[in-house]
Amino acid sequence: xxxxxxxxxxxxxxxxxxxxxxxxxxxxxxxxxxxxxxxxxxxxxxxxxxxxxxxxxxxxxxxxxxxxxxxxxxxxxxxxxxxxxxxxxxxxxxxxxxxxxxxxxxxxxxxxxxxxxxxxxxxxxxxxxxxxxxxxxxxxxxxxxxx
Amino acid sequence: xxxxxxxxxxxxxxxxxxxxxxxxxxxxxxxxxxxxxxxxxxxxxxxxxxxxxxxxxxxxxxxxxxxxx
Numbered sequence: 001x002x003x004x005x006x007x008x009x010x011x012x013x014x015x016x017x018x019x020x021x022x023x024x025x026x027x028x029x030x031x032x033x034x035x036x037x038x039x040x041x042x043x044x045x046x047x048x049x050x051x052x053x054x055x056x057x058x059x060x061x062x063x064x065x066x067x068x069x070x071x072x073x074x075x076x077x078x079x080x081x082x083x084x085x086x087x088x089x090x091x092x093x094x095x096x097x098x099x100x101x102x103x104x105x106x107x108x109x110x111x112x113x114x115x116x117x118x119x120x121x122x123x124x125x126x127x128x129x130x131x132x133x134x135x136x137x138x139x140x141x142x143x144x145x146x147x
Numbered sequence: 148x149x150x151x152x153x154x155x156x157x158x159x160x161x162x163x164x165x166x167x168x169x170x171x172x173x174x175x176x177x178x179x180x181x182x183x184x185x186x187x188x189x190x191x192x193x194x195x196x197x198x199x200x201x202x203x204x205x206x207x208x209x210x211x212x213x214x215x216x
Contacts, residue, residue: 001181002179002180002181003179004179005181066174066177067173067174067177067178067179069179070177070178070179070182071178071182071193071194071197072178072179072181072182072185072191073179073182146190
């Protein structure tokens with residue numbers, strides 16, 4: 001496994017962990033499911049720190065190698081960025097449309113049923129930012145594994 | 148449009164060149180061992196510059212290392 005592939009895995013782990021923490025802190029555990037939030041937090045807390053430790057170890061141990069990143073790594077990263085950028089663009093467009101609807105309905109029709117609160121839009125944007133990062137890493141891992 | 152595959156003789160040429168390892172070849176051309184492995188398995192098509200560098204290591208013309216079929 002190359003250094004860049006390991007870094008993709010660790011980055012995916014940290015993004016996912018942050019995402020889980022953010023969702024649990026802001027939205028809480030769903031009522032319909034038995035409460036396993038403590039176990040969940042504990043698992044992702046460990047995943048986060050293990051990923052950080054692996055990343056630090058890889059940076060130190062592989063730092064002496066002559067080639068850190070080559071043309072194949074750049075090509076795979078470009079594919080990942082393309083997917084991440086696509087998700088972010090769609091999200092941004094959706095958020096802008098929602099903001100427009102929010103302003104419009106606040107002024108003209110406050111009872112409009114499909115209005116999303118401003119705070120929810122911000123939460124969704126934050127969640128999708130990390131989802132885009134995770135999607136980028138998943139794409140990269142897919143191409144590394146494919147080869 | 149012609150749709151084909153880039154085949155190569157790198158594995159054989161490495162063997163003939165004192166059983167050169169993938170890591171040695173990778174170090175000589177400035178890529179990672181994983182990239183050499185992907186090229187050998189015809190899963191990744193190298194850039195023209197990298198292809199020329201690999202051919203130069205084996206002191207052969209490009210068409211004797213890579214073949215487009």
